[in-house]
């Protein structure tokens with residue numbers, strides 16, 4: 017086969033750039049016009065959010081705290097775990113053009129159901145984290161699951177991360193607000209990008225646990241996410257991941273992960289979540305689509 021000429025390569029690059037730029041403008045246009053698009057559209061895979069929660073936590077708005085800055089503080093408690101009582105800061109849903117076309121912004125839109133279920137799972141299994149070091153990847157603007165570990169367990173260390181600077185800044189505010197609730201656990205937040213090794217090379221083999229929610233749908237980062245988990249985990253470390261099936265995205269992630277880890281996939285991991293899922297399948301047909309809303313649990317070990 018003939019190798020491409022300089023002008024072919026330039027042309028391909030230009031076409032690719034044009035495609036990328038068109039895609040970004042589409043995201044921006046959708047956000048500005050709040051346009052509803054079809055579910056086969058990849059932009060919409062993340063933007064549609066008809067079903068928002070399994071109701072595992074009770075939330076209570078804190079209007080006094082929320083008045084300044086356009087963000088919203090909410091108190092999170094859980095009827096099934098008396099230990100958790102944290103104040104979480106949510107960003108306002110209006111984003112600047114720079115934020116919309118910059119680094120992925122899905123973690124600043126809302127707290128996704130997979131994060132809620134991961135947090136619930138971590139609280140229920142808090143004893144697993146005693147004296148352990150845990151890192152949350154792609155925790156978005158709340159990192160609720162990592163925060164739940166920090167509050168409900170005797171973990172040695174919890175590191176909350178995301179690649180989005182705005183998310184991490186928000187998580188730092190959440191940490192400052194709840195700092196009296198972490199006991200002896202050392203808790204911090206920082207920017208960590210799966211595709212930029214320099215953002216985590218100091219953490220090689222540092223963690224007993226990695227957790228992550230709803231981070232498997234990025235086609236360009238799935239391999240990077242597996243690599244990052246591989247770098248961060250100790251030899252006997254465990255990664256616990258919750259994400260919806262979302263077309264082929266979860267299976268594709270598992271395929272990459274099997275090259276490095278033993279992969280277990282579990283659909284019926286918790287009786288209460290399963291019961292709520294069954295109820296939604298019957299009563300919430302208009303709102304609830306198992307494929308994009310039900311978090312599947314994946315466990316990676318070596």
Ligand SMILES: C[S@@+](CC[C@H](N)C(=O)[O-])C[C@H]1O[C@@H](n2cnc3c(N)ncnc32)[C@H](O)[C@@H]1O
Pocket residue numbers: 120121122123124126127128129130131132153154155156157178179180183208209210211228229230231234237
């Ligand atoms: C759908 S959000 C999930 C956020 C949160 N876990 C939740 O479920 O509410 C996906 C998250 O992945 C993060 N992300 C995407 N690509 C990333 C990358 N290359 N490195 C680090 N984080 C990334 C985004 O910033 C975003 O917060």
